[in-house]
Amino acid sequence: MYDIIIIGAGVVGGLIARELSAYDLNICIVEKEHDVAMGASGANSGIVHAGYDAKPGTLKAKLNVLGSSLMPKVARELGVKYQNNGSMVIGFSEDDRIVLEGLLKRGLQNGVKDLRIVEQDELRELEPALSKDVLCALLAPTGSIICPYELTIAAIGNAMDNGAHLELDFPVEKIKKTEEGYEVISGEKSLQAKYVINAAGVYGDDIAAMAGDDSFSIHPRRGEYILLDRECGNLISHTIFRTPGKMGKGILITPTVDGNLLVGPTAVDIEDKDNTETTQEGLHYIMSQARENVPDIPFGKTITSFCGLRSVGNTGDFIIKASDTGWINVSAIESPGLSASPAIALYAIDLLKEQGLNLVKKESYDPIREPQHKFHEASMEEKNEMIKKNPAYGKIVCRCETVSEGEILDAIRRNPKARDLDGVKRRTRAQMGRCQGGFCSAQIIELLAREWNIPYDKVTKSGGDSYINIGRTKEV
Numbered sequence: 315m316y317d318i319i320i321i322g323a324g325v326v327g328g329l330i331a332r333e334l335s336a337y338d339l340n341i342c343i344v345e346k347e348h349d350v351a352m353g354a355s356g357a358n359s360g361i362v363h364a365g366y367d368a369k370p371g372t373l374k375a376k377l378n379v380l381g382s383s384l385m386p387k388v389a390r391e392l393g394v395k396y397q398n399n400g401s402m403v404i405g406f407s408e409d410d411r412i413v414l415e416g417l418l419k420r421g422l423q424n425g426v427k428d429l430r431i432v433e434q435d436e437l438r439e440l441e442p443a444l445s446k447d448v449l450c451a452l453l454a455p456t457g458s459i460i461c462p463y464e465l466t467i468a469a470i471g472n473a474m475d476n477g478a479h480l481e482l483d484f485p486v487e488k489i490k491k492t493e494e495g496y497e498v499i500s501g502e503k504s505l506q507a508k509y510v511i512n513a514a515g516v517y518g519d520d521i522a523a524m525a526g527d528d529s530f531s532i533h534p535r536r537g538e539y540i541l542l543d544r545e546c547g548n549l550i551s552h553t554i555f556r557t558p559g560k561m562g563k564g565i566l567i568t569p570t571v572d573g574n575l576l577v578g579p580t581a582v583d584i585e586d587k588d589n590t591e592t593t594q595e596g597l598h599y600i601m602s603q604a605r606e607n608v609p610d611i612p613f614g615k616t617i618t619s620f621c622g623l624r625s626v627g628n629t630g631d632f633i634i635k636a637s638d639t640g641w642i643n644v645s646a647i648e649s650p651g652l653s654a655s656p657a658i659a660l661y662a663i664d665l666l667k668e669q670g671l672n673l674v675k676k677e678s679y680d681p682i683r684e685p686q687h688k689f690h691e692a693s694m695e696e697k698n699e700m701i702k703k704n705p706a707y708g709k710i711v712c713r714c715e716t717v718s719e720g721e722i723l724d725a726i727r728r729n730p731k732a733r734d735l736d737g738v739k740r741r742t743r744a745q746m747g748r749c750q751g752g753f754c755s756a757q758i759i760e761l762l763a764r765e766w767n768i769p770y771d772k773v774t775k776s777g778g779d780s781y782i783n784i785g786r787t788k789e790v
Contacts, residue, residue: 315506333659351462351467355652356622356740364457404607443608516623527641536623567611634665711757712753
């Protein structure tokens with residue numbers, strides 16, 4: 315029997331697990347997918363928001379500002395790339411200026427530091443590529459960027475290294491209240507725990523209902539994105555937002571921590587909680603809106619597009635509360651959920667304490683995790699030393715992103731272990747370059763088949779039935 319089961323292996327569930335792994339507890343993270351970071355944590359903007367947008371007094375406001383301040387330390391300990399690039403909300407009219415002044419006032423109430431309005435002359439110096447029609451902007455120097463799936467993988471890996479267990483391919487189908495806590499059931503599998511934390515993303519309301527709580531509802535909001543080649547990453551330096559509307563912060567343009575340029579997202583409310591398809595209409599909308607902000611975006615250098623689903627609750631705020639003894643909902647974590655995630659983890663643990671959980675620090679706890687991209691970012695001398703110790707680092711598999719066989723083997727062998735092509739991609743960036751895996755996929759499949767001791771044609775793209783091959787050439 316576990317002390318705690320966390321349902322959902324996204325960034326929130328992962329950081330909660332990491333914080334809890336510092337204590338003498340038996341923890342299990344369950345996830346319905348074949349890997350971690352498969353929901354919103356694997357498909358969002360990667361923005362660490364400053365905290366000026368949320369209504370003062372809400373959990374969003376409180377946890378965003380705190381989470382943003384905690385993120386540099388979390389990223390440093392977990393070896394995750396983090397960049398304090400600052401953000402801007404641009405305005406094109408005097409009406410927009412009024413909105414920006416309201417955001418400034420709100421941000422100051424929320425405790426955001428160094429916010430100010432900047433005018434055209436300074437804007438031209440800060441961001442020469444901005445449209446000449448931009449009149450003013452709210453500048454938030456504390457805004458930052460991070461890789462959301464890298465953060466999730468590192469948090470869960472660190473939790474596992476400190477004793478937490480990860481159960482993948484575990485779609486929760488039934489939950490029973492027991493004398494000692496809860497039984498969480500998936501098919502023939504059954505797990506029991508004294509406490510359960512519901513961090514199931516867009517399925518948070520469905521999971522809560524299984525435990526008898528129908529006090530809230532969640533619907534998905536589609537967000538489509540366009541990712542451009544690395545040579546476009548220097549077009550701007552700040553994260554650029556439009557003046558926000560009813561559906562959120564609109565189309566943003568941002569560099570990524572890996573040097574690409576990211577544009578999006580759309581914001582369309584839908585009903586299907588599994589529909590992550592991109593649409594022609596959505597991608598055209600992104601391009602037209604983005605060009606109003608930065609006219610010279612070279613969309614001809616697009617390398618991929620993708621879609622994520624945000625968990626929009628019916629309360630307008632994060633839903634983080636105990637609904638029964640031993641049950642904690644951590645739901646409706648839409649934007650700024652990534653920014654707030656380190657603070658959400660601490661908040662959830664405080665709720666567990668109130669529920670009676672006894673927390674005893676573990677002497678062996680280690681919060682440090684070596685960076686996944688250690689070899690790629692090493693100096694030439696350091697690389698030569700690593701290759702001497704392990705020749706696999708000297709064999710480049712992905713030429714677009716310069717990823718070696720040694721890094722791919724590390725991703726397959728290191729917690730949480732990559733089990734498919736997309737899992738290797740998220741951990742190493744192999745297949746994320748211009749060719750999108752056209753040249754390196756075959757070699758990665760060979761490595762996955764060998765390391766997992768499975769036939770070549772049983773390797774999948776992303777679990778389930780997403781098989782890549784039906785057999786070897788000349789054998790079919």
